[in-house]
Amino acid sequence: MKLARLFAALCVLAVSLPVGADTIVLKNGQHIRAASVTEDASHVTYHTDAGQLSIPRSIVARIEHDAYDGSSAASGSEQLPLAPPEVEPVPGDEKVARLAVHDHAVDFGYIARLESEARTGSSASIAKVAAAHYAAAQYFLHRGETGSAIEQYRQGLTFAPDNLGLLLNLAVLELRDSQFRAALEPLEHAQSVSPDSPDVAKLMGWAYYGANKTREAIEEWKRAQKMRPDPEVQQALEKAERDQAEEASYQEGETAHFTLKYYGGAAPDLARAILRALEDDFNDLASQLDYTPPEPIGVILYTEQSFADITRAPGWVGALNDGRLRIPVQGLDSVTPELAHVLKHELTHSFVGQKSHGRAPTWLQEGIAQYMEGRRSGSAASTLVTDAAQGILPHLNALEGSWMGLSGDSAAVAYAWSLAVVEAMIDAGGVSDISRLLDRIATAPSTELAVQETLRASYGDIEQQTITYLQREYVH
Ligand SMILES: [Zn+2]
Known part of the structure; x- marks a missing residue:
């Protein structure tokens, strides 16, 4: 499917496949479903249809080798790795x-x-x-x-x-x-x-x-x-x-909103250029989303073969946001247009995650991240409209949690559909609607309720509005 090629390269999480029986649980609570997981002192390595991927051991909480339960896969960071102490303010009252x-x-x-x-x-x-x-x-x-x-x-x-x-x-x-x-x-x-x-x-x-x-x-x-x-x-x-x-072996750089680390001595110019690009992105996102993350955002550039080895893919593919932006830049010496997209995309995840207190559903996260990096629905519109007519588009409530159980093709549709939904929302009410929605999600019992209150529309309404928008805008 054509969409698959367009969207598969966005996130490490997007290319994981539900084959084999291992789940890599990241410290931030995200789950990566993967086959043939191996680990050594510094890295965890696994196989996907994009080839072999390595991530640093330091971001992995644990690896589960037991049978997969799709319903337990969750994005976000709801698990506190330490049990909270038991305390009562007024015993006996x-x-x-x-x-x-x-x-x-x-x-x-x-x-x-x-x-x-x-x-x-x-x-x-x-x-x-x-x-x-x-x-x-x-x-x-x-x-x-x-x-x-x-x-x-x-x-x-x-x-x-x-x-x-x-x-x-x-x-x-x-x-x-x-x-x-x-x-x-x-x-x-x-x-x-x-x-x-x-x-x-x-x-x-x-x-x-x-x-x-x-x-x-x-x-x-x-x-x-x-x-x-x-x-x-x-x-x-x-x-x-x-x-x-x-981390002791990493070099450091710092700006107003970022602390950056990178390994090896080859990349100080690239690191500076990346920080400049990120600062621009930061200011743009802060004004568009009406939100400023309170703490400096950690960025780690991987310049070494050993980590940036996202095999059979260019070095910039497979960026990861686990609270810090982890970006392989092997072989790059400047901020290419592709790298600029990745930076904006991953930084958007940080803004959306923090503004919504980690509660934004996956469709909204990926929709906003793609929109902010500059993607639009033109190339996917007619496929989405046809799929909708056949009743085979996924509903938004099925795209709220982890996408780890999706096949490559389904993930591509999920990305395209999420972008279209966010694009249609912004077309109708401006980015300020998205900003208000994220604020509401931070405290609302469910995303659908937050959508209802903020946009006066059900998920069904939103889906229908999106199709109408795609037809009007792209399909003639
Ligand atoms: Zn993403």
Whole structure:
């Protein structure tokens, strides 16, 4: 199929095939379905229809060799590799919890009354407010509304800023959301309240590790181990130490919004040119999406044969975004048009991921990334319109999770269709619609609900509008 060639080169994830029985789980929670997985000290290697691929060992959480369960494949970063410590803000205050949440709803009136009592200051009434917000947060968590749960912890902390339970529970949710800098805030406060807590040190280590501060992560985890040995922390510590050893051999560059590392001495000019291109892309995306990522984005250029060896494909294919942009540039000495596309595409994933708190579905992620890199639907339009008429286009809710189970052809259709949907949305309402949608997705219980609220349209409406748009714009 012609589409396959057009789209197969976009992402490492797009060319993985559901053959064989191994799943490579990346640290960011993404799954790569692959055949013939082998590993050595520094790399994990596997086979796809694009040839043999290698990724650095340091981004892999684990390799699962058991039978594949398609429903468990998920993109995003929902798994916290360390179990959160068990903490309760007000042990035994079940009465407050029962009054704060009853009849399948949060009693905001009751919480407001507790809050006005607490403003007059007794420590007992402040403890009650903390317990009530904790109970409300649990309620929202059970409904999958993480944003509302975070809000409840924050609200509780305005009354009880030193409550360790609220601080740690808030931090755990931020960590699960990959909001590592945000997580450091409650954790630093928790550390000042309880400097000898191994739980605080354990979570701080994770926050630093996620924020690419490997050295600080190692320090915290060593401290945690001294206070209370924990096999989970030990494992994380060993992994971080391996990363540090590997990264020690990289050279570094830095701009306002990026920290860049590259291996080997051959590429300082290329590195500078890439940073310039990324800064331009950053400013463009920040103004289009009305969002500025709070932390510098890590970029790693792979200039060495050993890693950039995405065999039988040009060196720039197979860029990867696992929180850092990992870009093979072997054989390049300038920013070619193809490399420029890859940079913008991968950087867009960072913006969309962070703005939506890691909750943007795959179709929206890939649709926006392709749109921003400059792709349009012209060459795919007539195929998509024909497929739609035959009823064989995938529905958007089938494209929300991981695309790992898709065959090469299906993945190509998924890319083309996702681009068309995003293109039609932008044609109708401008990029500002996309920006508002991403904000809503960050806190909404589901993407379809967020689409409904933001665009006043169901998935079915969106799909129909897209076909109408393709016919009007491209098919004559
Ligand atoms: Zn992509």
